[in-house]
Amino acid sequence: MSFDRVLVVGAGQMGAGIAQVVAASGRDVLLHDTLPGATARGLEAIATSLGKLHQKGGPDPGPVLDRITAVESIGEADLMIEAIVENAEAKKELLRAADDALPAHAILASNTSSIPITQLAAATSRPAQVVGMHFFNPVPVLALVEVIRAEQTSDETVEAIVALARDLGKTPAEANDFPGFVSNRILMPFINEAAYALMEGVAEPEAIDTVARLGFAHPMGPLALADLIGLDTCVAIMEVLHEGLGDPKYAPCPLLRRHVAAGRLGRKSGRGFYEYG
Template sequence: MTLGRVLVVGAGQMGAGIAQVVAASGREVLLRDAFPGAVERGLATIERSLAKLHEKGGPDPATVLARITPVEALGEADLMIEAIVEQADAKKELFRAADEALPAGAILASNTSSIPITELAAVTSRPERVIGMHFFNPVPVLALVEVIRADQTSDETAEAIVALAHELGKTPAEANDFPGFVSNRILMPFINEAAYALMEGVAEPEAIDTVAKLGFAHPIGPLALADLIGLDTCVAIMDVLHAGLGDPKYAPCPLLRRHVAAGRLGRKSGRGFYEYG
């Protein structure tokens, strides 16, 4: 199965990174985002990222950027990779529209970090061609791609996406369609417990993160990582885990909910567990 032209929907932090690595592999990329100015901001992010990588021997930025075309409509593509907001209804609406707009043989993939792929597949007429393709932030740097098969996903679709991940220079890890898949089923309780440790006065944020970095050899502490992911996204993922698995251990820490309610979303808002300039 040839996946030569890829439509990336969502030009935020994740979508821009996905567009960059796909274009760097030599493929044509169509980049779409419904929010005014989002594609332009995404392209600027890609340009900065490529410039940094070029200093370390990476590809020519102009060559990669020339393969990315902003589009307003869901156009002709062999593959769509969705990277919009982590809300089930918004994703389902997009998958319905993409199912109508893209060629019958096209694969529809989601970069969701928690929403069941089976639910997204069910709203299309091609459920066997729907799959999860969960990248990790920052996409140009981190090697992992979690490949999640819906109940309906065909072997052919899964094999094509695993092969694509390898061609993008990534390492695919296949998972079945459970809430949170593998990564967030493990990661979110870790972040949540760190938030409880802070809320209960066990230690200050810097100490909690230092324990994880020096004691567990993690490159970044759980609270700083939550700020990078976005505290609102963390809460959304935990809500999916809690609802899907029915275990109270997945319920978001009250401190996380308070921070989100106060607009303290992490790096993207300038303040989360830490403050950012």
């Protein structure tokens, strides 16, 4: 399947990045978001990202932007990639709407970072054509795409999405359908433990992140990474892990919960473990 037209639902940081890389591959992209002004902000972010890449030898932003169209409703496409809020019921509602609106051959992909794909597939009449396609932030820069097979996902669907990921210049890694998949099953407990170390006074945020960067050769420390991901998203993923795997070690650190309750969500709110201008 060539996926000549791709619908991206969710024009935030992840959705805008996905729309950018899909359009840069030569495909037409429909960008949809129900939040007022979200698609305009998404297109602005894409233009900024393309401009920076162009300065480093990347493609001319004009033709890429011309292939992205903001739409007010779900339009006809060969593939939908959803990148909305990390909430199972919201994603199921969207998948049901896309199931009704898109042609029978279309594949429905979720960029969820933790919610079991089997649950999402069961909400549709085409479960064999539902798959996880988990990109990593920032999407135009990071090469990994986790491809998650639900219990119902067909071999043909997985093969098509793996081929698409490669055509987008990404490296696909296939995973079976467990809460958190591979990436967040490993990453979120790491971030959670860093939050515990801060809460218990083991070290200040800068020291914790410096140990990870220089001691573990990580490009970014766990607390700075949590700020980039969004502390609310980290808590949501930890709750999926905790509920789905039933192990108390996955319960979100109380400090994470307090920061979220206080509106300290990370970069997107201007303050998380660090403050941002």
